[in-house]
Amino acid sequence: MDQNEQDKLRQEVDEVLHGQRQPEPPAGFQQNDYSNIHHVVGVVSGKGGVGKSLVCGILAVELARRGARVGILDADITGPSIPRMMGLADVRARGVDNLLVPVLTKGGIEVMSANLVLENETDPVLWRGPVVAGAIKQFWEDTAWGELDYLLVDMPPGTSDVALTVFQSLPVDGVVIVSSPQDLVQMVVGKAVNMANMMNVPVLGLVENMAYVECPHCGERIYPYGPSRLEETAKAFDVEALGQLPMDAAIATACDEGTFEGKLPEGLLPDAVDAVVRTAEFMDALRGQGE
Numbered sequence: 001m002d003q004n005e006q007d008k009l010r011q012e013v014d015e016v017l018h019g020q021r022q023p024e025p026p027a028g029f030q031q032n033d034y035s036n037i038h039h040v041v042g043v044v045s046g047k048g049g050v051g052k053s054l055v056c057g058i059l060a061v062e063l064a065r066r067g068a069r070v071g072i073l074d075a076d077i078t079g080p081s082i083p084r085m086m087g088l089a090d091v092r093a094r095g096v097d098n099l100l101v102p103v104l105t106k107g108g109i110e111v112m113s114a115n116l117v118l119e120n121e122t123d124p125v126l127w128r129g130p131v132v133a134g135a136i137k138q139f140w141e142d143t144a145w146g147e148l149d150y151l152l153v154d155m156p157p158g159t160s161d162v163a164l165t166v167f168q169s170l171p172v173d174g175v176v177i178v179s180s181p182q183d184l185v186q187m188v189v190g191k192a193v194n195m196a197n198m199m200n201v202p203v204l205g206l207v208e209n210m211a212y213v214e215c216p217h218c219g220e221r222i223y224p225y226g227p228s229r230l231e232e233t234a235k236a237f238d239v240e241a242l243g244q245l246p247m248d249a250a251i252a253t254a255c256d257e258g259t260f261e262g263k264l265p266e267g268l269l270p271d272a273v274d275a276v277v278r279t280a281e282f283m284d285a286l287r288g289q290g291e
């Protein structure tokens with residue numbers, strides 16, 4: 001790099017740092033001729049292990065039960081849990097020509113995940129950020145999704161550069177934020193809300209997972225972390241409260257055994273599912289106006 005180029009670069013960095021200019025986003029990923037994805041909805045969390053994949057799975061199953069064509073893009077490349085949960089732990093995705101073909105669950109949900117292309121489910125994914133971003137690009141550009149009403153993206157936890165790649169490169173209509181009761185207190189959820197706001201991605205609302213335990217005898221709800229702060233937190237960040245899920249050993253077992261899709265009780269998180277459908281209808285109306 002010669003002196004002129006160095007000076008130009010330094011000036012650009014300076015302008016970005018001092019807020020006079022926005023960094024250039026990478027060009028959006030392109031859909032291929034074998035995919036027609038109408039709506040993309042992300043499921044995010046401020047940190048790992050709070051049940052983001054679980055909520056992603058619930059939304060997928062419930063939307064499919066309502067008759068929608070649904071896919072899940074598991075963008076949690078280094079910690080993919082969707083295939084096992086959906087009973088696909090021993091299945092591998094096929095390739096046709098230069099395209100990957102998503103794997104179908106028993107209920108007809110299309111899934112693409114790093115675990116479906118690795119030789120063994122237990123192989124660790126030790127890829128650096130740009131390689132992980134490349135995998136997400138492949139799962140979008142080089143995967144034959146066919147016609148889908150909804151593609152749910154199980155996002156990597158937290159606010160990493162991979163999460164930024166998804167926001168910047170996929171046409172995300174909105175995100176559902178998942179949190180645990182402790183996150184609501186520690187404001188971890190604020191990071192996820194702020195990230196979505198900074199990326200101009202609408203927040204559909206907030207789900208609180210593991211909010212309570214239900215007594216198996218009398219059905220009483222016990223709140224091990226104290227009274228729920230879902231409503232209060234949602235209000236503080238000006239987002240919708242989309243419901244709570246109990247801590248339930250049956251859910252954990254169904255995720256581990258891969259029987260989730262069949263065993264999931266009907267009608268979980270109805271407000272979250274409605275929010276996804278409403279957003280899709282709104283986006284359709286907007287796009288219709290633009291035509």
Ligand SMILES: Nc1ncnc2c1ncn2[C@@H]1O[C@H](COP(=O)(O)OP(=O)(O)OP(=O)(O)O)[C@@H](O)[C@H]1O
Pocket residue numbers: 045047048049050051052053054055076079081157209210245246247248249251252253255256
């Ligand atoms: N409500 C719940 N009741 C019982 N177990 C749960 C519940 N929610 C999640 N789990 C269990 O906790 C573990 C983590 O859940 P999950 O994979 O959905 O979290 P995640 O936020 O997607 O994690 P990661 O950050 O690794 O992507 C899983 O084993 C799951 O079965």
